[in-house]
Amino acid sequence: MKRRTFLQLSGMAAAGSALAGCRKGNEKLIPFLVPPEDGATPGIADWYASACRQCPAGCGILVKVSAGRARKVEGNPRHPINRGKLCPRGQSLVQELYHPDRLRTPLKRSGPRGSGQFVQISWEEALATLADRLRPLAPGDAGKSAVLWTPPLQGYLAELVARFGQGVGRLQHLAWEPFAPEWRRQSLYGHQGLIDYDIENTQYLVSFGADFIDSHLSPVRFNYAFGRMRQERPTVRGRFTYVGPRLSLTAASADRWLPARPGTEWTIAMAMAKRLLPQVEPRVLAAAGLDTAELARLTEPYSVAVVAELTGVRATDIEAAVAKLVAIRPALVIAGEMLVAQRNGPEALRAVELLNLLLGSVNTPGGVYLTRPEAPGNDSSLAELQQTLATLQAGNCDLLLLQGVNPTYNLPPGFGFTEALAQVPLVVSCATFLDDTVRFADLVLPDHANLESWGEAIPSAGARGHTVGLLQGVVKPLHDSRSFPDLLIALAQTLGGATGAAVSEKSFLEGLQQRHAAGNPARWNELLAQGGIFPAEAAPPEPLRQVSLGRPELPPAADADPDFPLQLQIYPSSAFHDGHGAALPWLQQLPDPMTTAVWGSWLEINPQTAARLGIAHGDLVEVGSAAGTVQLPAFLYPGIRPEVVATPLGQGHQGLGRYADGRGVNPLQLSSAPEGGGGFPVPGTIPVRVRRLSEAGELVTAGHPEGSYRRELLGI
Amino acid sequence: MSEATDQLRWGMVIDLDRCTGCGACVTACQAENNVALVGKEEFGKGRNLHWLRVERYWEGEFPHVRARFVPMLCQHCADAPCEPVCPVYASYHNPEGLNGQVYNRCVGTRYCANNCPYAVRVFNFFNPEWPQPLDQQLNPDVTVRSRGVMEKCTFCIQRIRGAKESAKLEGRPLRDGEVQPACAQTCPPGAIIFGNLNDPDSQVARLARSPRRLRLLEDLGTEPSVVYLKGGGHEHVG
Incomplete structure (x- = not known):
């Protein structure tokens, strides 16, 4: 072969191989020799749908996963509750997953109770210990009982726990956590169904202590709906009035704030009802079992002038709000936790909700929608909680199994929970962090984080049809943890017998798949990809049945007790909710919206009151009640009644990881035994006194108390 | 390609009537951009690293008091006061209207932060720490900044780049709303809108023409790319 021909041929061969290299299907620069197991490509993120269980709202989420790690959580745009939006708590789910102080293995107590000394044990040993305690509870045998305490459960998990309990025998299930929507049982609407406020289509919104932007039901x-109420409609801007003693984050967005004395808010509703009543046809009221004449008698005393006197709000302001409610349709009235926790809470709640009936805003656009629940909730009431605590205290309980609750933190000392624990031979805690309660446990079982768990998140508010969000384990479990339902299944297998027969599924995931897409893997994948089962159209609304009002009472006159002249309001922090968010550093560093305070707790006090007591911004003050004292930095808060002070719930943990441990104050120490209504463990307000201690409050805020710039300068 | 680039001018509209001050944007930004934690002590010294903060202003006195919220982030000024003062050209202007920050040029003079009237530039006084396994949450699309470097809001430039690349691969122009910074994506009341101001039909351009429009400290001549829409509702004030 000539040299020239050789070069021509080799050139053609090279061109040919280059062409072959261009063919489709070989797009990766360096193909894998061994493809990764999970099919993920390095540098390319996958998005998995799941659901958030940080609060009862049950928002849908999408999780960005690359290289097997969860990187970012976004809202799921297909989920009817949050429509692609998410709150700071949902955003912080990755920090729960990757928290450096998560429980990693089963632990057994090695020191005295509460010392926090534990030794590592195996799952086999942990399961055997638990099973030994559960066996003697079999039905028929006489003897002590066991208590399983969880937050309110729904759907498949609720059913699984019920079957497990029946199999075991004398296992009592308590489903209670603070701020669970259980309080709605006392509502005028009188059922535990789905509730949805059509805020986006309303023209006038009145909230009585419902902080629906911070914490109420489905924030x-x-x-989302509030933003649309304001600016989504071309010619209408919805108006909003807030009634309550403190300018909360929600109240800050109101056009009008009526700072009524705590416990008197409902009288404003009475003044509104009085004015609305003549507009309402008697048959509408009769259909709900109400008598127009009797209602007229009930509301008769509440003229605007009288209500102004009772509430301490200027009559012209009340009159303006009443006049708007009479004139504008559709209008919507919401009552919430801060109202219900008052001593007269249940009656006040019903008095406020009566307004929606008078406005014709039940099951109509711009009103409140009620839907029959798919399955009854298993929420326990405060009375049931107290009965259970009595059982514990009497020494009639052999085993207390806790999952996802932190009663040592969330119950005021007056409930005697910690003392009751001493009467229980074996306390088992299934948790993600070594929190206030887990410290007192004998056996600690690490639970999966939200992003590792499979399950369901069924919202109880904010939807108009049965909605099931599916939780997907988006990453492999990091530690030697087990999800709570899988723990129950493993226990049932260990126990065998009646329990083994009652709980026969191999794993929770398998059961979940069976429940939603039996024998249809394609359907299951489709459900997982979209994030759950969402109603195609709104379910038919549940008509309002016969209602009973009750008669609200006025609280005792303010400043009745000269020793404790101020009223303390404890509100759920928007970042920490009932306190479990405090473990996460992003939430610790998120400035509180109203005070911009970070990494701690504070006492909100009106500047006039502070001046009278000689307290300056940032001073350390002592807050004392009949039950005890705490020390807090003072924050001069213009948006609060002068006789009211307030502090957020959420800080002051003992345990719960390095970011929360020993930080701030748990204000529940100031509460004595429950006297409030509405099923809340803390009364709406606690009588306190406040005195200055020193200037070293160590308050850290992101902004200047007034804001960094003068507002006029910015032109807003 | 240069034609397509010329057609882009990124801008943001923040509707103060929708904003409820909830803070979801603050955490979303921190999560997306690997913004470090500083702890209480450093926070107290003003060394917070948040790229986006929500200012809260009190107005009036009890009982006629109200609080107003203003989300504050880099305004991506067309005439940015931070740019000409940088001795090493770490602060620069990109053709799409972004005010960029080149981390590996920055030598930490902090002149830019001094000159920013909105106080949105933050400085790394320390190397960031993420106790293991907290580091696994870090977004691989965003550089982790080290000690001595100035940083600030980028309008989530990694998301802009990502969207442009996928549009290019699919051979189509960018769609309106395709690029969502983390703050806008998560904002529950939908107060933050992002997009191309040069496209007169984009949502952001339409909103930016609203009669409620205002730009912060506009008389300084900074020509910000962030347009705020005034909140309504002064019923009970005054």
Whole structure:
């Protein structure tokens, strides 16, 4: 072969191989020799749908996963509750997953109770210990009982726990956590169904202590709707009035704030009802079992002038709000936790909700929608909680199994929970962090984080049809943890017998798949990809049945007790909710919206009151009640009644990881035994006294108390 | 390609009537951009690293008091006061209207932060720490900044780049709303809108023409790319 021909041929061969290299299907620069197991490509993120269980709202989420790690959580745009939006707590789910102080293995107590000394044990040993305690509870045998305490459960998990309990025998299930929507049982609407406020289509919104932007039922859903109420309609801007003693984050967005004395808010509703009543046809009221004449008698004393006197709000302001409610349709009235926790809470709640009936705003656009629940909730009431605590205290309980609750933190000392624990031979805690309660446990079982768990998140508010969000384990479990339902299944297998027969599924995931897409893997994948089962159209609304009002009472006159002249309001922090968010550093560093305070707790006090007591911004003050004292930095807060002070719930943990441990104050120490209504463990307000201690309050805020710039300068 | 680039001018509209001050944007930004934690002590010294903060202003006195919220982030000024003072050209202007920050040029003079009237530039006084396994949450699309470097809001430039690349691969122009910074994506009341101001039909351009429009400290001549829409509702004030 000539040299020239050789070069021509080799050139053609090279061109040919280059062409072959261009063919489709070989797009990766360096193909894998061994493809990764999970099919993920390095540098390319996958998005998995799941659901958030940080609060009862049950928002849908999408999780960005690359290289097997969860990187970012976004809202799921297809989920009817949050429509692609998410709150700071949902955003912080990755920090729960990757928290450096998560429980990693089963632990057994090695020191005295509460010392926090534990030794590592195996799952086999942990399961055997638990099973030994559960066996003697079999039905028929006489003897002591066991208590399983969880937050309110829904759907498949609720059913699994019920079957497990029946199999075991004398296992009592308590489903209670603070701020669970259980309080709605006392509502005028009188059922535990789905409730949705059509805020986005309303023209006039009145909230009585419902902080629907911070914490009420479904904050992301209502925050989304609120934005649309303001500016989504071309010619209408919805108006909003807030009634309550403190300018909360929600109240800050109101056009009008009526700072009524705590416990008197409902009288404003009475003044509104009085004015609305003549507009309402008697048959509408009769259909709900109400008598117009009797209602007229009930509301008769509440003229605007009288209500102004009772509430301490200027009569012209009340009159303006009443006049708007009479004139504008559709209008919507919401009552919430801060109202219900008052001593007269249940009656006040019903008095306020009566307004929606008078406005014709039940099951109509711009009103409140009620839907029959798919399955009854298993929420326990405060009375049931107290009965259970009595059982514990009497020494009639052999085993206390806790999952996802932190009663040592969330119950005021007056409930005697910690003392009751001493009467229980074996306390088992299934948790993600070594929190206030887990410290007192004998056996600690690490639970999966939200992003590792499979399950369901069924919202109880904010939807108009049965909605099931599916939790997907988006990453492999990091530690030697087990999800709570899988723990129950493993226990049932260990126990065998009746329990083994009652709980026969191999794993929770398998059961979940069976429940939603039996024998249809394609359908299951489709459900997982969209994030759950969402109603195609709104379910038919549940008509309002016969209602009973009750008669609200006025609280005793303010400043009745000269020793404790101020009223303390404890509100759920928007970042920490009932306190479990405090473990996460992003939430610790998120400035509180109203005070911009970070990494701690504070006492909100009106500047006039502070001046009278000689307290300056940032001073350390002592807050004392009949039950005890705490020390807090003072924050001069213009948006609060002069006789009211307030502090957020959420800080002051003992345990719960390095970011929360020993930080701030748990204000529940100031509460004595429950006297409030509404099923809340803390009364709406606690009589306190406040005195200055020193200037070293160590308050850290992101902004200047007034804001960094003068507002006029910015032109807003 | 240069034609397509010229057609882009990124801008943001923040509707103060929708904003409820909830803070979801603050955490979303921190999560997306690997913004470090500083702890209480450093926070107290003003060394917070948040790229986006929500200012809260009190107005009036009890009982006629109200609080107003203003989300504050880099305004991506067309005439940015931070740019000409940088001795090493770490602060620069990109053709799409972004005010960029080149971390590996920055020598930490902090002149830019001094000159920013909105106080949105933050400085790394320390190397960031993420106790293991907290570091696994870090977003691989965003550089982790080290000690001595100035940083600030980028309008989530990694998301802009990502969207442009996928549009290019699919051979189509960018769609309106395709690029969502983390703050806008998560904002529950939908107060933050992002997009191309040069496209007169984009949502952001339409909103930016609203009669409620205002730009912060506009008389300084900074020409910000962030347009705020005034909140309504002064019923009970005054």
